[in-house]
Amino acid sequence: MAAAEHPGTPCALPGTPLAQAGAGLDLCVHCGFCLQACPTYLALDNENDSPRGRLVLMRGLLAGDLDAADDAVAAHFDRCLGCRGCETACPSGVPYGTLLEATRTTLAASRPRPFAARLILGTFRHPLLLRVALAVARVVRGTGLPALLARLPRQVSFPFAMLASTRRAWPTAPYTPDADATGPTVALLTGCVMEGLYTETNRATERVLAHNGYRVVPVGGQRCCGALHAHAGDVESARALARANIAAFEASGADYVVTNASGCGSLLKEYEHLFAGDETWQPRARQVASRARDVSELLAARGPRRGGVVNAVVTWDAPCHLQHAQRITAAPLAVLGAIPGLRVVPLVDSDHCCGSAGIYNLVEPDTSNRVLDAKLARIEATGADVVVSSNPGCLMQLGAGLRTGQHRAQAIHLVDLLDAAYAAEGSPHAP
Ligand code: SF4
Ligand code: SF4
Known part of the structure; x- marks a missing residue:
């Protein structure tokens, strides 16, 4: 009551x-x-x-x-x-x-959302619009212009710096995963921003999972997970997107549904809550949610397998939706522990938000900047070459903050780091 x-x-x-x-x-x-x-x-x-x-x-x-x-x-x-x-x-x-x-x-219900929020949420709801927007973003990124514009003051350059920071920092020569034909099957929630702007990280996710004994099965008919909509209070749009994903993952028959984006994973695990009171969809949502895992959980369950040497000083910045919503803390550190050569230094208040928070940094830039500045100062104090995280919003926010603040550290996805270690088996990788 x-x-x-x-x-x-x-x-x-x-x-x-x-x-x-x-x-x-x-x-x-x-x-x-x-x-x-x-x-x-x-x-x-x-x-x-x-x-x-x-x-x-x-x-x-x-x-x-x-x-x-x-x-x-x-x-x-x-x-x-x-x-x-x-x-x-x-x-x-x-x-x-x-x-x-x-x-x-x-x-x-009694107050329209800001125009920028409506524009972004509307784009993410429509697959064709979203595909066009992400394709344009990739073309613009490919020109190198965002990286140049990122040198302007942060007030004007931040969106360009975010886009520039999505370019993969460490290209690795793809290796042939040591696949186990009898391991559990996994279906990757490819995600919209991840597949559109972090395409290589999605492919790296498939490789590292295969290298750890999982069989990755393709899943058609996926949509945006709906997290941006749910967190902004647009629950009907979130439900429409979730229905498409539930049907797609049911059809896959996979043992696990895996995500490499903590915000998406968090909502996927809460799909049941999204359909509270819906007799048709809530049981289906519960079934899919029970199979949802963050990629770090699946990797940690297998050890994970140790990689080659990566000589770098790294610090882990926990995405809020991994640490606070999914309550996952040990698995990412187990993944870092599988990479010889890394020196992992602790980040003070690594559990505090970086200020990204979905579309927050675009609709509340002043507060977002203040929160980000506190995070950047703590990263600087670690002396790390690399800030590791595992959510596209966090990686873009940290990457843009590091760029515009002229910091030397780079922001890299946890999976990309492990992928680099597997590619380096036999020849050490250095940033
Ligand atoms: S920690 Fe905050 S939310 Fe929880 S009981 Fe105390 S005041 Fe309330
Ligand atoms: S910003 Fe503060 S009140 Fe809001 S979710 Fe984070 S800790 Fe809670």
């Missing part, structure tokens, strides 16, 4: 997703343990931009003390990264991510 739907307590937003999720608010004991885990609270020093403050605002909306059409109230939810660092820090088990999505969905 929702907090504001207790007997005798009037609810100003009956029947809305926020009212349905509102029981989660009752778990908050206002202890404040979540505050220091919240990048927007640390950057803006405003309680209303903290998890505890946003929970109080949700309660005010349900009680009718605050107006759902009030832009000043909605701004505090717009400024939330949705990183769920607060969920991991909370000793009371407040389901902050669920509450945030419910709030955004509820507010979207």
Whole structure:
């Protein structure tokens, strides 16, 4: 029962997703343990931009003390990264991510999304538009112009720097995976940004999985996973995309559905929640979600197999949707541990968001920049050559930040690093 739907307590937003999720608010004991885990609270020093403050605002909306059409109230939810660092820090088990999505969905009914958000979400919903947009992006990237424009001040250059940073930093000579014809079958969620701009990382993912005994099966009919839409409160679009993916992965018959993008993997594992109350789709969503794995989980389950020497100093920056949403912490470090020659240095607050957060860096650039600057300063302090992560949004955000800030480190996907190690068997790789 929702907090504001207790007997005798009037609810100003009956029947809305926020009212349905509102029981989660009752778990908050206002202890404040979540505050220091919240990048927007640390950057803006405003309680209303903290998890505890946003929970109080949700309660005010349900009680009718605050107006759902009030832009000043909605701004505090717009400024939330949705990183769920607060969920991991909370000793009371407040389901902050669920509450945030419910709030955004509820507010979207009385308040149009910003134009940039509508444009991006609309493009990702339509396969043809998305294919054209990504093809244009690849052509522009191929001209080298984004890399040149990335030298301009960050205020104007950031989108170009993001695009330039998607070019694979370490080309490797493809090797022949040592395939095991009897291993489990895996279907790769190719993803839209991953397949469109990190195509080589997807191929590297297939190679490293095969080299670790998995049989990769092709899956047609896939769409965008819907994570951007779900996190922005556009649940209907997220469901439409999820239905197509559920049908595609059912047809594949694969033992596992694997992702190399933490944001996509997180939603894939929550597909069941997306179809709550839907008797047809929820069981199908549950079945597919139960087979979903991050690539690091599958690799760690096999050791993973050790590679050749890669001489580099690296640091691991945990994607929020891997660490906080999927609660995966050990598997990526096991993958790094399989690469001889690496010196892995710890990154202070590696569990804090980098400020990417889906389309957040494009629609909330000021706060995103502040969060990013804190991250870049900590990366610089490690002295690492390479920042390793495993989500396209994080890699673009970190890559652009490192470029525009003239830092020497590069941002590289975890799988690309392991792929380089397998390619280096017999001849050491150095950045
Ligand atoms: S840590 Fe949890 S219980 Fe404590 S204030 Fe934050 S959300 Fe509430
Ligand atoms: S999701 Fe992230 S930004 Fe939002 S309140 Fe929680 S810790 Fe702060």
